[in-house]
Amino acid sequence: MRFAFTEDQNLIRETAREFLSERASIAQLRKDITRPEGHDPALWQAMTRELGWAGIALPESTGGSGLGMVELAILLEEQGRCLYGGPFLASAGIASALLLESAASETRDALVSRLASGEASAAAAITGDTGRSDELAVAAELIERDGRALLQGHASFVLNGHTADIFVVVAHDRRTGKSGLALVAIGAGVWGLEIKKLAAMDLTRPYARLVFKDTPPQAVLADGGTPCAARGLQIAQVALAAEQLGAMQTVLELTTGYTSQRVQFGRVIGSFQAIKHRLADMMVVCEAARSAVYYAACVVDEYRADPSSGAQELAEAAALVKVQCSAGFHEVAGNAIQLHGGIGFTWEYDTHLFFKRARATINLLGHPQHHRERIASLIGLDASMGAP
Amino acid sequence: MKIRFTAAEEAFRAECAAWLNEQISGPFADIRGIVSQTFRAEQRMEWERALGRARWSVIGWPEKYGGRDASLAEQVIFAEEYARSGAPGRVGHLGTELAGPTILHFGNDLQCERFLLPIARGEEFWCQGYSEPNAGSDLSNVRTRARLEHGPNGPEWVIEGQKIWTSLAQFADWCFVVCRTEEGSKGPAGISYLLVPMKQKGVTVKPIRQMTGDAEFNETFFDGARTKAEYCVGKPGEGWKVAMGTLAFERGVSTLAQQMTFRNELDLLIAAARENGAAKDPLIRQRIAEAWVGLRIMRYSALRMLSRATSGSLGAEALTYKLYWATWRKKLGELAMDVVGAPGELCTDEGYGLADLPYLYLFSRADTIYGGTNQIQRNIIAERALGLPKESRGDR
Numbered sequence: 001m002r003f004a005f006t007e008d009q010n011l012i013r014e015t016a017r018e019f020l021s022e023r024a025s026i027a028q029l030r031k032d033i034t035r036p037e038g039h040d041p042a043l044w045q046a047m048t049r050e051l052g053w054a055g056i057a058l059p060e061s062t063g064g065s066g067l068g069m070v071e072l073a074i075l076l077e078e079q080g081r082c083l084y085g086g087p088f089l090a091s092a093g094i095a096s097a098l099l100l101e102s103a104a105s106e107t108r109d110a111l112v113s114r115l116a117s118g119e120a121s122a123a124a125a126i127t128g129d130t131g132r133s134d135e136l137a138v139a140a141e142l143i144e145r146d147g148r149a150l151l152q153g154h155a156s157f158v159l160n161g162h163t164a165d166i167f168v169v170v171a172h173d174r175r176t177g178k179s180g181l182a183l184v185a186i187g188a189g190v191w192g193l194e195i196k197k198l199a200a201m202d203l204t205r206p207y208a209r210l211v212f213k214d215t216p217p218q219a220v221l222a223d224g225g226t227p228c229a230a231r232g233l234q235i236a237q238v239a240l241a242a243e244q245l246g247a248m249q250t251v252l253e254l255t256t257g258y259t260s261q262r263v264q265f266g267r268v269i270g271s272f273q274a275i276k277h278r279l280a281d282m283m284v285v286c287e288a289a290r291s292a293v294y295y296a297a298c299v300v301d302e303y304r305a306d307p308s309s310g311a312q313e314l315a316e317a318a319a320l321v322k323v324q325c326s327a328g329f330h331e332v333a334g335n336a337i338q339l340h341g342g343i344g345f346t347w348e349y350d351t352h353l354f355f356k357r358a359r360a361t362i363n364l365l366g367h368p369q370h371h372r373e374r375i376a377s378l379i380g381l382d383a384s385m386g387a388p
Numbered sequence: 389m390k391i392r393f394t395a396a397e398e399a400f401r402a403e404c405a406a407w408l409n410e411q412i413s414g415p416f417a418d419i420r421g422i423v424s425q426t427f428r429a430e431q432r433m434e435w436e437r438a439l440g441r442a443r444w445s446v447i448g449w450p451e452k453y454g455g456r457d458a459s460l461a462e463q464v465i466f467a468e469e470y471a472r473s474g475a476p477g478r479v480g481h482l483g484t485e486l487a488g489p490t491i492l493h494f495g496n497d498l499q500c501e502r503f504l505l506p507i508a509r510g511e512e513f514w515c516q517g518y519s520e521p522n523a524g525s526d527l528s529n530v531r532t533r534a535r536l537e538h539g540p541n542g543p544e545w546v547i548e549g550q551k552i553w554t555s556l557a558q559f560a561d562w563c564f565v566v567c568r569t570e571e572g573s574k575g576p577a578g579i580s581y582l583l584v585p586m587k588q589k590g591v592t593v594k595p596i597r598q599m600t601g602d603a604e605f606n607e608t609f610f611d612g613a614r615t616k617a618e619y620c621v622g623k624p625g626e627g628w629k630v631a632m633g634t635l636a637f638e639r640g641v642s643t644l645a646q647q648m649t650f651r652n653e654l655d656l657l658i659a660a661a662r663e664n665g666a667a668k669d670p671l672i673r674q675r676i677a678e679a680w681v682g683l684r685i686m687r688y689s690a691l692r693m694l695s696r697a698t699s700g701s702l703g704a705e706a707l708t709y710k711l712y713w714a715t716w717r718k719k720l721g722e723l724a725m726d727v728v729g730a731p732g733e734l735c736t737d738e739g740y741g742l743a744d745l746p747y748l749y750l751f752s753r754a755d756t757i758y759g760g761t762n763q764i765q766r767n768i769i770a771e772r773a774l775g776l777p778k779e780s781r782g783d784r
Contacts, residue, residue: 001392001397001460001461001695002460003389003391003688004389004692006389256774259776260776260777270770270776271777276770279769280711280766280769280773283773284712288689290692292684294688295688298389316684320680323677323681324681324685369674371677372674372677376674376677379676381662381667381673381676
């Protein structure tokens with residue numbers, strides 16, 4: 001037991017920070033989000049093909065680096081710091097997690113290889129128009145007609161969906177003799193698939209809505225896929241939380257910097273306790289989130305090393321980390337606007353970009369309220385009770 | 389970054405669990421699960437001696453001072469098993485967690501030889517002489533003073549003044565006293581850190597009854613109390629650094645043991661919620677889940693702090709720890725009362741006896757005050773971790 005980064009892990013972080021501060025500043029982000037892709041494709045190419053980031057946690061047999069969730073979390077945290085809006089979280093964080101949880105097959109490994117090399121990006125279609133994270137919210141269906149499996153229905157809130165090459169779709173399995181959820185892979189260019197980019201409150205990262213009209217899947221990755229979808233999404237929650245951590249740390253730094261400069265009543269406002277104490281509370285939230293993210297990342301790696309004994313702890317850690325980082329990021333970003341005063345409310349200043357990202361990620365992969373309820377079940381509050 | 393324990397560490401777990409369970413289900417069954425600090429004090433001092441004899445009292449200390457040179461992982465494991473066994477809160481903690489580590493770190497060989505083994509063996513108990521009526525949050529304002537006198541017993545410090553909130557002083561053999569040894573000095577300069585025997589004519593202890601009904605805290609009066617000149621930790625006049633060092637140990641491994649107590653309290657609350665049906669209330673479920681999240685995070689933060697401390701000093705994040713747990717526990721107390729409902733308002737006897745959860749509720753109001761109030765903690769975080777300007781003083 002040594003809950004501290006290794007030299008190699010520190011090096012990964014330093015390299016990533018240096019690269020991103022050069023290539024992916026918030027000023028750059030403001031330009032990139034006006035591109036049709038919603039991000040800079042050249043930057044994405046550099047991240048994946050030159051630096052090999054997309055494959056960092058993918059098996060070496062598929063061309064990845066064979067490292068773990070801790071290393072992936074480091075990259076996501078660094079990207080969160082600059083609100084990077086390209087497909088990294090969607091592809092390497094979420095879709096890859098679902099693929100790795102589905103049953104091993106040649107088709108699956110071929111898909112993973114394409115992601116590892118950066119040749120393709122993937123997006124996960126996991127919910128419908130409600131955006132909720134329970135099974136009922138899934139609005140895609142896998143049906144059977146003339147012996148062929150086809151997708152119907154829709155999916156929404158598909159992160160970076162309009163630029164994805166591959167979709168990993170969670171669908172109700174309505175084929176004869178099947179039940180529960182299926183995991184399905186489809187190509188972006190396939191017949192019967194409509195992709196529409198959505199205009200959203202969060203400016204930093206685009207969503208898409210997909211409509212399936214008898215869309216033929218490239219592969220059914222897992223039938224009876226409810227448990228593997230659940231576990232894949234749990235791992236994805238850890239990935240998202242790592243990114244939220246980086247963003248909340250930056251917004252704390254931004255606010256500390258601003259309140260250390262801004263002078264009113266003849267003194268910097270950061271010398272007033274009303275300001276200092278709120279900043280202190282923000283730091284407490286960030287540090288709690290940091291502990292949660294790093295630990296949960298370790299739990300994912302332990303789970304992957306031994307799935308049978310690690311499943312319960314994965315479920316707990318994934319819910320915990322989503323609760324802490326979603327609620328925490330929103331609180332810190334909200335306080336940032338307050339402490340900046342009027343300028344914090346302007347379009348020109350960056351605080352609203354963080355605040356809106358925070359809000360968007362609250363719903364993504366399950367609202368904290370949903371995950372608290374999940375925790376309540378996991379820790380035994382459902383067990384039989386005496387009184388009525 | 390690794391969170392798993394090795395096979396050897398798991399074997400260590402089995403060894404300490406076996407010993408603890410045997411003791412707590414056997415000779416020490418009477419003190420199982422005690423929350424109050426003062427209840428059954430005599431038996432609990434006997435328990436400290438039993439821990440000492442078996443060398444389980446201060447496992448992280450060097451062997452020659454009664455420890456086991458235990459690794460961080462082993463200390464984590466012991467803290468977990470200690471709580472799991474239902475063993476009571478440590479009445480010796482002011483010696484084992486504060487005085488001992490301070491002497492080990494800042495003391496000289498003579499002081500280590502004189503004081504550490506009796507702490508490890510549960511033979512001498514300690515209390516903390518920090519706060520005074522006019523030096524609470526503003527600790528550097530202490531007025532208790534000491535002067536060197538050359539008497540028949542050689543050079544001795546003679547101490548005059550009053551301390552307050554001295555927990556467990558009524559049982560203590562020794563007190564570490566922060567006092568002024570340079571006439572006319574102000575603030576942190578001129579303060580010394582003296583080790584003073586409690587059982588002497590010049591020391592008077594008066595209990596303070598707290599809002600819980602207990603009297604764990606005291607007023608301690610030093611009226612010509614004496615201690616040997618050599619029982620000054622660090623140089624005379626440079627005790628502030630030592631006093632602050634002691635506070636840093638409060639953020640050390642002892643936090644793990646404390647968390648285990650918290651876990652037992654949360655388990656108690658969950659059991660109560662299941663029993664009376666509160667666990668079906670969706671809002672209560674949300675709050676219990678939130679408490680559970682907070683407790684887990686406390687554990688992860690402690691492991692992160694301690695893992696980092698083994699490779700150097702505590703990081704800035706360690707400064708957030710006290711504010712986090714104190715706020716968490718106060719909320720837990722409030723949740724506990726909402727879970728138990730009106731029956732929690734009733735005493736268990738005519739002597740203001742309280743069940744564990746209502747007791748926790750009242751006691752937790754102290755958590756955000758002692759050891760640095762939440763407000764002082766926020767100043768510390770803002771100034772030392774975030775680099776914001778220091779508070780100005782009104783008097784210097």
